Amino acid sequence: MTTTSTAPLPSSATIASPVRIGIIGGGGIAGAHLNGYKAAGDAVRITAIADAFEKTLAQRVEETGAKGYSDFAELVKDPEVDAVDICLPHHLHRDAIVAAAEAGKHILCEKPLCLTPEEARDVRDAVQKAGVTLMCAHNQLFMPAVAKAKEIIDSGALGTVYEVRTTDSFYNNFDPANMGWRAKAATSGGGEYIDTGYHPTYLLMHLSGGGRPEKVFSMMSTHRLDFMEGEDSAQVLVRFDNGSVGQLVTSWAYQAAPGTDRFSVVGEKGSLSSDGTTLRVKLHAEDTEQVFEHEEVDTFAAEIADFLECLTTGKRPLNTEDEGIAVLGIILAAYESARTGTLADVPEV
Numbered sequence: 001m002t003t004t005s006t007a008p009l010p011s012s013a014t015i016a017s018p019v020r021i022g023i024i025g026g027g028g029i030a031g032a033h034l035n036g037y038k039a040a041g042d043a044v045r046i047t048a049i050a051d052a053f054e055k056t057l058a059q060r061v062e063e064t065g066a067k068g069y070s071d072f073a074e075l076v077k078d079p080e081v082d083a084v085d086i087c088l089p090h091h092l093h094r095d096a097i098v099a100a101a102e103a104g105k106h107i108l109c110e111k112p113l114c115l116t117p118e119e120a121r122d123v124r125d126a127v128q129k130a131g132v133t134l135m136c137a138h139n140q141l142f143m144p145a146v147a148k149a150k151e152i153i154d155s156g157a158l159g160t161v162y163e164v165r166t167t168d169s170f171y172n173n174f175d176p177a178n179m180g181w182r183a184k185a186a187t188s189g190g191g192e193y194i195d196t197g198y199h200p201t202y203l204l205m206h207l208s209g210g211g212r213p214e215k216v217f218s219m220m221s222t223h224r225l226d227f228m229e230g231e232d233s234a235q236v237l238v239r240f241d242n243g244s245v246g247q248l249v250t251s252w253a254y255q256a257a258p259g260t261d262r263f264s265v266v267g268e269k270g271s272l273s274s275d276g277t278t279l280r281v282k283l284h285a286e287d288t289e290q291v292f293e294h295e296e297v298d299t300f301a302a303e304i305a306d307f308l309e310c311l312t313t314g315k316r317p318l319n320t321e322d323e324g325i326a327v328l329g330i331i332l333a334a335y336e337s338a339r340t341g342t343l344a345d346v347p348e349v
Contacts, residue, residue, distance in 0.1 A: 014314045015082050015106070022048035022105070024072040024096050025087035026060035029110055033085055034064065036304035043308050050075040072096050076103035083133075083311060086110060089181045090189045094119035097134065101126040106133040108307050111198045112331065113324030115189040120325045120349045127321050135307050135317035136324040138202045142302035144294035145279045146203065149265065149272055152281060153209055158267030161209030164246040166200035166263045169233075172252035176227040183228050191230020193220065194331050197250035200263075202319065202327045204238060204246040207265050211240025213326060213346045216333035223253035236334045325349050 021037060023030055026049055037044050050069040051057040061068040069075040076084060076099050083106035086096045094114040100107050107127070113136055114123050127134045140146060153161060172192075174182075181187035188195060205213060216238050220231035233251035240246065249256070264273035270283035281290040310317050319327075329346040337344040 015311050017043050017308075017312050018045045019043065019308050019311050020045050020047045020080055020082045022046075022050070022075045022078060022081035022084045023060070023064075023066070023087060024050050024075060024084050024100075025089075025092075026051035026053075026056045027087060027089075030060065030085075030087040032300040033087060033304065034060075036298065036301040039298065039301040040305055040308055043305075043312075047080045048075050048078050073099055076100045076105055081105060083107065083307075089187055090115060090194070091181070091187045094122055097123050098126040101130040101132050101134075104130060104132060106311055108135050108137055108304070109324075110137045111202075111324075111327075112189060112194055113321065113328055115194075115328075117329075117332070117347050117349050120328055124321050124325060124349065133310055133317065134321045134324075135310060136202075136319040136321070136327075137303060138199075138206075138319045138323075138327075139299040139303045140199050140203055141206055141318050142297070142299045142306065143276060144297060145274045145277055145292070146206070146263070148279050148292055148294070149207060149263070149274060152272060153207060153265060153267075157269065157281075157283065158209075158265060158272065159269035161207075161211070161242070161244040161265060161267045163266040164204050164207045164244060164263070165261065165265075166203045166207075166246070166248045167250070167256050167260050168196055168200040168262075169249060169251040169254060169256040170196075171255050172196075172225065172232075174225060174228075174252070179228070185229040188230060190331070190335055191220070191222075191228055192225075192232050192252045193230075193234035193236070193250060193334060196252060197234050197236075197248070198327065198331065200248040200250050201236070201330050202323070203263055204248050205240075205323070205327060205330070206318075207263060208240045208244045208246055209242055209267070211242035211244045213238050213330045213333075214241050215239040215343055216330055216337050216346060217343050218334035218337045220335070220338040221253075223251070225252055231338075234334065234338075236330070238330055
């Protein structure tokens with residue numbers, strides 16, 4: 001799956017502050033987003049919220065004071081909404097994105113962008129035809145250690161990137177009775193990999209030195225959560241078109257071993273690694289290691305602040321539908337590789 005434009009958004013795409021937001025989906029992840037909007041203060045107003053469940057909708061309306069809708073197709077028509085924030089189950093993302101774009105609303109969408117190449121084409125076509133801004137909610141890109149690592153890579157300090165590794169594993173104590181749509185491949189798109197594993201996938205691509213994914217090999221496992229239709233763990237290798245190779249490990253079955261890096265990058269001139277807060281950089285030409293200490297931040301609040309800035313200034317989001325489609329391509333190729341036991345091509349859209 002390929003991407004296209006990296007140019008800034010046209011000035012006609014900018015909107016005035018405060019940005020008026022409609023939340024589509026009031027479930028669990030919407031709480032993290034709403035906290036992010038609260039942190040943005042006067043730069044934003046929550047003017048509408050949609051949820052199909054009456055109780056959830058009533059709770060969010062009371063919390064926000066926003067106008068409530070039982071159907072997001074009606075929310076996107078609201079003239080008091082400039083942009084929508086999609087916090088729905090995975091299988092509903094495509095329909096909500098297309099509806100919002102066709103209504104001329106800008107879009108922040110939780111991961112994954114959508115579930116199939118056909119849905120990806122629909123999303124890309126709708127967003128580009130409407131000329132709206134779409135930002136993928138890749139919140140881990142807003143970790144200060146990630147931003148610093150990206151700055152170092154882009155500066156050329158590491159030279160050509162050879163290898164990238166990312167890890168995102170934790171012990172998930174899901175209750176089978178309450179897992180809901182996440183337990184079904186038709187609604188989740190797979191298992192753990194397309195859910196939590198989505199994070200180390202976009203991080204892998206972000207730190208690959210500008211490479212685009214071409215080939216994928218993977219192994220999927222179910223170690224513990226055998227009530228799910230999909231895997232609870234995945235190990236994935238990705239070859240990028242610039243020659244770099246990425247490796248990721250992700251799981252709901254277990255915690256990563258002590259000392260495991262959250263991410264690392266090896267290049268021709270040196271390497272960097274991080275546990276998510278501390279970033280260590282070792283260049284071959286220097287005797288001492290550089291150490292950058294970072295405080296933990298609310299990555300959802302940072303992501304939302306950046307989304308608002310993109311809408312009011314025309315700045316391009318770090319990850320638009322282009323990057324979202326590329327990440328989905330890695331994931332779909334990984335599932336194909338696991339199914340066939342062979343190297344898989346990243347599908348074209």
